[in-house]
Amino acid sequence: MAHAEMVTIEVAYARPDQQRIMRLDVPKDSTLRQAIEASRILEEFPEIDLDTARVGVFGKLKKPTETVRPGDRVEIYRPLIADPKQVRKERAAQGKSMKKGG
Numbered sequence: 557m558a559h560a561e562m563v564t565i566e567v568a569y570a571r572p573d574q575q576r577i578m579r580l581d582v583p584k585d586s587t588l589r590q591a592i593e594a595s596r597i598l599e600e601f602p603e604i605d606l607d608t609a610r611v612g613v614f615g616k617l618k619k620p621t622e623t624v625r626p627g628d629r630v631e632i633y634r635p636l637i638a639d640p641k642q643v644r645k646e647r648a649a650q651g652k653s654m655k656k657g658g
Contacts, residue, residue: 563626567595569604571634576600588630589620604632
């Protein structure tokens with residue numbers, strides 16, 4: 557049986573106090589989810605729930621079932637703490653918008 561062709565990728569995760577980028581080789585037909593599982597990053601960050609976490613490649617949201625490509629940086633995104641649109645509305649309501657001329 558022939559060995560599967562491998563590709564080198566990175567898996568990245570960050571929280572406010574710690575970030576981790578792991579480089580690893582995975583079979584070229586691996587999905588993003590399989591690559592994340594192969595990285596063992598879930599052991600280091602048990603708060604990650606792959607059933608609900610959003611994932612992407614180089615800042616672009618992707619489905620966990622999409623296939624990795626050589627050189628991809630697979631990213632695991634944390635849920636937002638606050639809705640950015642709501643925060644802007646609240647600032648505007650409080651008169652804290654940026655003013656021209658500094």
